[in-house]
Amino acid sequence: MARDKEWRKKEPSLKDVQAKYTDLPKSWILKADIQRRGLTYTKAAVDKIDPNIHVVNSDAGSGFRNNLDYVPEGLIWKDGSYLVANFDFDENSARDPYVIDVVDDKIVITDEGEIFDEVLGYWEKPDFYNKRASNGEPLSKYITSRPQRLDISVNKYCHFWDKPGDGCKYCPLTPTYKCSGATEEQYEHKYIREAFAEALKQKGRFTHVMLTGGSILSGKELLDDELESYIAILKILGEFFTTDRFPSQLIATAFNERQLERLKNETKLMTYTPDIEVLNSEKFDWICHGKSREIGYEEWKRRIYKAVDVFGKGNVSSGMVLGVELATPNGFTSEDEAFNVIIPEAEEIISHGVALAANIWRPAPKSILQGQKSASLDYFVRVYREFDRLQRKYCPNPYTDDFRRCGAHIGLDLMRTY
Amino acid sequence: MVKINDELKQILDEPDTLKVLAVNNREGVPHVVFKGTLHAEDNQFVFYDLLQSSEINKNLVNTIWFEKKLAINILSKDRRSFHIVGTPVKSVTAGKYFESVYENIQERFGRDTDLNAIWYIEPEQIQEVSFAYRQAEQREKFPILAHLDQITRRDDDDE
Numbered sequence: 174m175a176r177d178k179e180w181r182k183k184e185p186s187l188k189d190v191q192a193k194y195t196d197l198p199k200s201w202i203l204k205a206d207i208q209r210r211g212l213t214y215t216k217a218a219v220d221k222i223d224p225n226i227h228v229v230n231s232d233a234g235s236g237f238r239n240n241l242d243y244v245p246e247g248l249i250w251k252d253g254s255y256l257v258a259n260f261d262f263d264e265n266s267a268r269d270p271y272v273i274d275v276v277d278d279k280i281v282i283t284d285e286g287e288i289f290d291e292v293l294g295y296w297e298k299p300d301f302y303n304k305r306a307s308n309g310e311p312l313s314k315y316i317t318s319r320p321q322r323l324d325i326s327v328n329k330y331c332h333f334w335d336k337p338g339d340g341c342k343y344c345p346l347t348p349t350y351k352c353s354g355a356t357e358e359q360y361e362h363k364y365i366r367e368a369f370a371e372a373l374k375q376k377g378r379f380t381h382v383m384l385t386g387g388s389i390l391s392g393k394e395l396l397d398d399e400l401e402s403y404i405a406i407l408k409i410l411g412e413f414f415t416t417d418r419f420p421s422q423l424i425a426t427a428f429n430e431r432q433l434e435r436l437k438n439e440t441k442l443m444t445y446t447p448d449i450e451v452l453n454s455e456k457f458d459w460i461c462h463g464k465s466r467e468i469g470y471e472e473w474k475r476r477i478y479k480a481v482d483v484f485g486k487g488n489v490s491s492g493m494v495l496g497v498e499l500a501t502p503n504g505f506t507s508e509d510e511a512f513n514v515i516i517p518e519a520e521e522i523i524s525h526g527v528a529l530a531a532n533i534w535r536p537a538p539k540s541i542l543q544g545q546k547s548a549s550l551d552y553f554v555r556v557y558r559e560f561d562r563l564q565r566k567y568c569p570n571p572y573t574d575d576f577r578r579c580g581a582h583i584g585l586d587l588m589r590t591y
Numbered sequence: 592m593v594k595i596n597d598e599l600k601q602i603l604d605e606p607d608t609l610k611v612l613a614v615n616n617r618e619g620v621p622h623v624v625f626k627g628t629l630h631a632e633d634n635q636f637v638f639y640d641l642l643q644s645s646e647i648n649k650n651l652v653n654t655i656w657f658e659k660k661l662a663i664n665i666l667s668k669d670r671r672s673f674h675i676v677g678t679p680v681k682s683v684t685a686g687k688y689f690e691s692v693y694e695n696i697q698e699r700f701g702r703d704t705d706l707n708a709i710w711y712i713e714p715e716q717i718q719e720v721s722f723a724y725r726q727a728e729q730r731e732k733f734p735i736l737a738h739l740d741q742i743t744r745r746d747d748d749d750e
């Protein structure tokens with residue numbers, strides 16, 4: 174989509190939205206807008222990178238992006254939270270991105286030359302990124318990192334893409350995998366173990382381990398092979414800890430009761446996140462057709478609630494791609510309509526103590542919906558504000574999937590004052 | 592910006608000094624808590640928050656988000672007291688510097704002690720409020736403030 178040069182005149186500006194929602198932090202609304210519009214770096218901002226200290230996109234690949242540029246993976250906010258920016262932004266997105274620049278030796282966020290905030294700096298590289306596995310490969314190939322989280326991407330390919338039309342339409346994982354020419358869906362577990370052992374040596378760095386990956390539909394029962402992969406790795410990780418459970422999260426397909434019980438009983442996993450993605454049965458069926466066809470929207474929700482029974486209230490969250498419900502041609506046609514439909518649905522889910530880890534939809538390059546235009550900033554902020562009201566009421570554990578453990582879905586940053 | 596002078600920095604470093612922070616919560620209710628690790632670095636007050644679920648941490652997050660103020664009081668062993676108004680300007684929750692403080696905290700308080708955040712507070716106002724100091728100040732500035740019997744000539748006063 175060619176950028177509409179008049180786009181600023183057609184929607185509320187950052188300042189308008191900040192002035193409208195005075196009960197939400199201005200710096201947080203800015204963060205939402207950066208995730209929506211994207212960002213670029215001036216040469217001065219790139220020169221602030223110290224390759225011995227900071228982590229850049231070229232240090233470690235990610236299944237969700239192709240970008241291996243020498244730019245920071247993320248920014249550190251003054252309130253101690255992070256801006257996750259290590260994904261592919263659409264260079265021709267519908268709106269101009271923010272520009273990270275340096276003024277008076279400070280790293281600042283600018284738009285049309287105006288400074289909107291200062292950031293404390295760039296994410297730092299974990300020590301294990303400088304080490305290699307016994308096969309000579311960098312350990313960062315097997316485990317990646319956010320400021321306080323270790324990420325293990327178990328299956329690089331999602332088998333919903335085996336059948337045309339079944340892959341989630343916003344998702345770049347499998348197209349990115351295919352483009353990279355990779356053929357190895359999973360890495361040998363011994364190298365994951367080596368990376369994990371090395372990562373744990375860094376005191377005070379990590380508070381959480383997250384496992385995720387593409388869905389695997391095969392097995393005796395649907396998803397059994399996916400379950401086996403996660404159990405195998407979680408068992409390896411569990412050996413490192415003295416406690417019954419360790420701070421960990423599995424973002425995976427929605428397992429049935431039997432599979433959930435196995436996950437709980439055979440591993441030391443602490444929290445589970447089966448992502449519902451879209452809060453409406455009809456839009457879910459269009460956007461996540463494979464999930465809808467194989468499991469179904471109502472069944473997906475039922476499995477989330479079963480997971481709460483198994484893992485305990487506060488230990489289950491669900492991710493969503495906020496804004497994709499407005500995609501064309503089959504999405505909602507107005508933001509008001511979308512808001513009115515998804516909020517009651519959100520209340521039903523959140524009332525089970527399940528926080529919604531809602532990521533801002535950026536039409537990702539290589540995804541089926543690439544090149545589309547995401548919603549207005551007002552829409553994202555209005556929805557997040559409502560989710561926050563509901564989460565304050567129903568969610569007993571504001572630390573599951575919070576700013577410290579993830580940081581991508583910024584709605585849950587607001588849990589910091591619960 | 593007001594300056595944290597060397598005398599106050601020294602008082603802050605003395606083990607018997609009491610240091611207390613008052614920070615409002617979201618609803619505007621003040622929460623007051625003693626913070627032994629409060630000290631000065633350059634011209635900022637710094638303290639280590641050890642528990643992410645602490646009331647003060649939540650309140651400080653709210654304070655930095657909405658650019659509000661907090662208060663600190665410092666009471667020395669010899670009962671000199673200082674009232675400080677400031678704003679939280681940053682919270683460090685990760686990185687090499689954080690890790691060095693984390694290790695230091697563990698050495699001081701034991702291996703099972705965690706570190707949530709290093710908070711930095713910029714002072715806007717520092718005022719000595721020790722009783723003797725304030726009493727003399729009030730007498731000087733507002734001589735109208737006194738019960739008359741305090742200034743009534745007494746029989747045993749020197750002629």
Ligand code: SF4
Nearest residue numbers: 331340341344346387
């Ligand atoms: S299930 Fe959907 S969101 Fe998850 S990896 Fe597959 S296509 Fe992507």
